[in-house]
Amino acid sequence: MNLSRRFLLPTLGLLFSCFIRQISAAAADDQPVEVYSRAAVRVIPISVTGYSGEANSVVKFDLEVIGFQITDSATAQYNLAGKNDGSQVEGRLTDRLSKASLLAKAYTGGTTRSQAHTLADEVVQAILRVSGIARTKIAFKGESPDGRTSEIYISDYDGQNSIQVTRDNSLAAAPAWVPQHLHLLYTSYKSGFAWLYSHNLSTGERRPFAKFGGLNTSAAISPDGKRVAMILSKTGSPDVWVSNIDGTGLTQLTKTAVDESSPCWSPDGSKICFASKIDERRGLFLISSSGGPMSRLNVGGVPSPSEPDWSPDGKSIVFTSQRGGGFDICTVAPSGGNADLLVAGEDPSWAPNSRTVVFARRVGSKRVLSLLDVPTKRVKDTAQVAGSRSQPSWAK
Amino acid sequence: MKCTKVLNLFLASVMLVTIAAGCKRNPKNITNIPGQPPTRVGEGDRAQPVGAGNPLPMGPGATGAPIKDIRPGDEMNQNEDRTALAPQTVYFEFDRSAIKPSEQPKLDQVATYLKSNPNFQLKVEGNCDERGTEEYNRALGERRAIAAREYLIQKHNIESGRITTVSFGEDKAADPGKTEEAYAKNRRDEFVVLKP
Numbered sequence: 001m002n003l004s005r006r007f008l009l010p011t012l013g014l015l016f017s018c019f020i021r022q023i024s025a026a027a028a029d030d031q032p033v034e035v036y037s038r039a040a041v042r043v044i045p046i047s048v049t050g051y052s053g054e055a056n057s058v059v060k061f062d063l064e065v066i067g068f069q070i071t072d073s074a075t076a077q078y079n080l081a082g083k084n085d086g087s088q089v090e091g092r093l094t095d096r097l098s099k100a101s102l103l104a105k106a107y108t109g110g111t112t113r114s115q116a117h118t119l120a121d122e123v124v125q126a127i128l129r130v131s132g133i134a135r136t137k138i139a140f141k142g143e144s145p146d147g148r149t150s151e152i153y154i155s156d157y158d159g160q161n162s163i164q165v166t167r168d169n170s171l172a173a174a175p176a177w178v179p180q181h182l183h184l185l186y187t188s189y190k191s192g193f194a195w196l197y198s199h200n201l202s203t204g205e206r207r208p209f210a211k212f213g214g215l216n217t218s219a220a221i222s223p224d225g226k227r228v229a230m231i232l233s234k235t236g237s238p239d240v241w242v243s244n245i246d247g248t249g250l251t252q253l254t255k256t257a258v259d260e261s262s263p264c265w266s267p268d269g270s271k272i273c274f275a276s277k278i279d280e281r282r283g284l285f286l287i288s289s290s291g292g293p294m295s296r297l298n299v300g301g302v303p304s305p306s307e308p309d310w311s312p313d314g315k316s317i318v319f320t321s322q323r324g325g326g327f328d329i330c331t332v333a334p335s336g337g338n339a340d341l342l343v344a345g346e347d348p349s350w351a352p353n354s355r356t357v358v359f360a361r362r363v364g365s366k367r368v369l370s371l372l373d374v375p376t377k378r379v380k381d382t383a384q385v386a387g388s389r390s391q392p393s394w395a396k
Numbered sequence: 397m398k399c400t401k402v403l404n405l406f407l408a409s410v411m412l413v414t415i416a417a418g419c420k421r422n423p424k425n426i427t428n429i430p431g432q433p434p435t436r437v438g439e440g441d442r443a444q445p446v447g448a449g450n451p452l453p454m455g456p457g458a459t460g461a462p463i464k465d466i467r468p469g470d471e472m473n474q475n476e477d478r479t480a481l482a483p484q485t486v487y488f489e490f491d492r493s494a495i496k497p498s499e500q501p502k503l504d505q506v507a508t509y510l511k512s513n514p515n516f517q518l519k520v521e522g523n524c525d526e527r528g529t530e531e532y533n534r535a536l537g538e539r540r541a542i543a544a545r546e547y548l549i550q551k552h553n554i555e556s557g558r559i560t561t562v563s564f565g566e567d568k569a570a571d572p573g574k575t576e577e578a579y580a581k582n583r584r585d586e587f588v589v590l591k592p
Contacts, residue, residue: 141530147569147572150567171564171567171568173530173531173534173565173567174530174531174534187534189562189564192562193560193562194534194562194563212429213428213429213430213560213561214429214538214542214560214561214562215534215535215538215561215562215563217531217534217535218531218534218535231531231534231535233429233538233542233561234428234429235426235428235429236426236427236428236429236542236546237426237539237542238535238538238539257426258539259493259532259535259536259538259539260535261529261531261532261534261535262529262531262532275531275532306528306529306531306532307529307531307532320529322527322528322529325527327529346529346530347529347530365572365574390530391530391531
């Protein structure tokens with residue numbers, strides 16, 4: 001069973017509840033049954049004591065996002081105790097049963113938030129032995145409260161400390177990070193047309209990246225930062241194109257008479273996954289990033305898949321499935337097979353840890369960004385604002 | 397149309413080159429959308445940088461005068477008239493980009509308008525309802541705009557360089573409601589007349 005490969009946490013001896021219900025074509029017929037798969041991994045009970053105010057909420061939020069459950073000291077598997085006084089945040093982490101001390105540090109400098117995030121990341125490292133995500137960034141589309149304009153923003157992964165990147169009083173969409181750089185590509189209608197822009201956030205320098213006739217959108221930068229996949233319609237239909245990061249070497253990968261959308265890269269840059277509609281059936285497709293035939297990715301019959309994003313560890317493609325009027329976040333192996341239906345939502349983007357996903361959730365008439373811990377299926381909303389936030393992209 | 401002699405010569409030479417090279421056929425009902433000049437020659441611009449405009453290659457017989465890097469919109473007329481063809485707004489079925497037979501008379505009227513106003517150009521704006529993911533809808537809206545554009549080109553012989561497209565996906569709802577009636581109003585092509 002590939003679950004154990006995906007979410008293996010051997011040092012913890014966590015119990016897998018192997019009741020993942022996988023979706024078959026038969027189960028997807030708009031039936032009001034509970035179709036979501038169950039959590040593959042149980043939450044880890046941890047106590048967090050001694051903190052106040054912002055430090056307290058930040059540490060707890062960060063730990064809950066990554067699959068911990070905050071409980072009392074007596075029943076927790078781990079105890080995190082410490083204090084914060086405005087100038088520093090302290091933390092002592094112990095294994096409650098063995099009494100082993102796993103961490104004892106004080107964090108200074110920066111803000112209380114950044115000190116608390118750093119502590120949380122080190123707790124995650126000490127227990128799960130993986131890098132934390134509490135100090136990573138996301139980019140997203142933010143709509144004005146009346147929905148008439150949208151701008152590109154970046155923020156901390158929890159939605160806090162958001163910074164407005166564009167001020168075009170127009171429509172903007174689909175931001176994508178250049179890996180390892182404070183640099184975005186995104187779509188803006190500033191010119192009246194959908195053009196792609198390349199925006200260096202360090203220098204503020206911005207230039208049009210693709211401004212061909214028709215649609216220029218859905219930029220995705222290869223994990224090595226050297227190439228860009230995008231959707232252009234300049235030859236008369238929305239197709240997948242790739243170019244070098246400097247714009248040279250533009251090549252048309254697909255030449256269908258239907259609409260392609262949302263390309264993403266495999267971690268080694270050899271393949272591109274995207275959404276299309278072939279033989280009147282919507283699906284995810286794979287194509288070599290150097291061109292060639294496209295092949296359908298088997299997603300086990302979940303309806304209308306789109307918006308794929310390939311995990312950095314290469315093991316999973318997360319995507320959106322449309323079922324009736326609703327949207328669901330799903331994962332599937334890149335080799336295809338039955339997809340796991342995780343939670344309601346759309347626009348998923350993997351975190352650098354290949355475990356957490358940021359996605360958009362419709363709440364009433366607006367969308368909020370939420371964080372999904374895929375193994376435990378815990379969902380936590382990021383900071384709320386007046387307007388809709390959607391199309392998140394996690395910096396990697 | 398503000399086609400300069402140079403541009404005419406350039407296009408003529410490009411056509412010759414294309415014929416000589418044996419033009420790769422595009423799929424049916426697909427016509428390049430006007431933008432930067434290279435888009436006029438199909439796939440001949442693959443090596444062009446995406447970003448800043450490069451000087452165009454000069455064909456044989458060209459005078460050597462530089463051709464400016466035309467952007468979408470630059471070579472189109474600049475004054476937008478959103479009311480002239482507002483009654484001709486074309487509506488679509490859910491998740492479809494085909495022009496319904498019932499909507500074709502509106503496009504025939506758009507063609508008549510363009511033929512009687514030869515200096516005007518057309519921007520087709522494709523839109524979707526919210527029942528689709530955002531980038532999927534951006535592509536679907538583009539296909540809806542292209543469907544109208546192709547109809548005007550193929551059925552009425554409107555010059556392809558007069559019609560450009562833009563897709564707003566689900567970002568410009570005509571009706572913000574959450575009803576089937578509102579959704580139906582949002583799945584549309586709007587026609588914006590571009591005047592000198």
